[in-house]
Amino acid sequence: MDLGLAGKTAIICASSHGLGRACAEELARAGCRVVLNGREAGPLEDTAASIRAQTGAIVEIVAGNIGDPGVQQALVQTAGAPDILVNNNGGPPPRGFRELDGEAIHAGLDANMVTPIRLVQQVVDGMVERRFGRIVCITSGSVKSPAAGLDLSSGGRIGLHGFLAGVAREVASANVTINFLLPGLFATRRLGGVMAFAAKAQSVDVETAEARGRERIPARRFGDPAEFGAACxxxxxxxxxxITGQSLLIDGGAYPGVL
Known part of the structure; x- marks a missing residue:
């Protein structure tokens, strides 16, 4: 299918690894010029080179913490007039809620709610003027099914959904959409931290925790990031x-509810 994206410009946050990288790869294959972001310049350069080699796309990079206003400004300036924004940021590491002090809570909310909102504010008016815009926010399956240890991640991302749900309706008539992708357990670097937390909580080794994790997923496997990138x-x-204001859960059937 031709996605109609040839010549569009996409910003993909936190895209040197994992799900962000998978989204960048698919958008580049669809004909987009992509602007990547990641904290470390080395891995980001490697990812950019790989995507260029695979797709022939124009790939530019802005290294740095996406929560830094200067990095946000550099991303938007590098993109010029972005047609697509993929909001993504690493979640706080799994921790019991009793261990969270005020500083940790504010940092988690800033990373997973405030920062993506600020990026939307910086690009959405241009999208409205050009009568095309696509904003996709990568959040978490824990928005639908909160899990112990992911309380801060779930809370911040639920807040982001609530905030942008109204914005999505405000800009829909200008052909600007805002949607959410909710990953379950995917084979990325973050999975290692989640499984280590689960192993400790269950008093088992990591291999056993991983086996139990797969067993709880009806698909009986962890997700492939490429599947996620294609959905994005x-x-x-x-x-x-x-399609706007919607939350697409991609978890292999792990969430048992209907809605």
Whole structure:
């Protein structure tokens, strides 16, 4: 399927590894010029080189913490007139809620709620003027099914959903959409931390925790980041203009509810 994205410009946050990288790869394959972001310049350069080699796309990078206003400004300036924003940021490490002090709570909320909102504020008006925009926020399956140890991550991301749900309705008539992708357990670097926390909580080794994790997923496996990237690219496509304010859970059937 031609996604109608040739010549579009996409900002993909936290895209040197994992799900962000998978989204960048798929958008580049769809014909986008992509602007990548990551904390470390070395891995970011490696990712950019790989995507260029695979797709022939124009790939630019802005290294630094996406929570830094200067990095946000550099991303938007490098993109010029972005058509697509993929909001993504690493979640706080799993911790019991009793261990969270005020500083940790504020840092988690800033990373997973305030920062993506600030980025939307900086790009959405240009999208409205050009009558095309796609904003996809990568959050977490824990938004639908909160899990112990992920309380701060769940709380901040639930707040982001609530905040941007109204914004999505405000800009929909200008062909600007805002949607959310909620990953379950995917084979990324973050999975290691989640499994280590689970192993400690269950008093088992990490291999056993991983086996139990797969067993709880009806698909009986962890997700492939490429599957996630393909879903992101579709939500950014010209054909997805009637989909907005929605939360797409991608978890292999782990969430047992209907809604």
């Amino acid at each position: 690219a579709f939500l950014c496509s010209a054909q997805a203009g009637f």
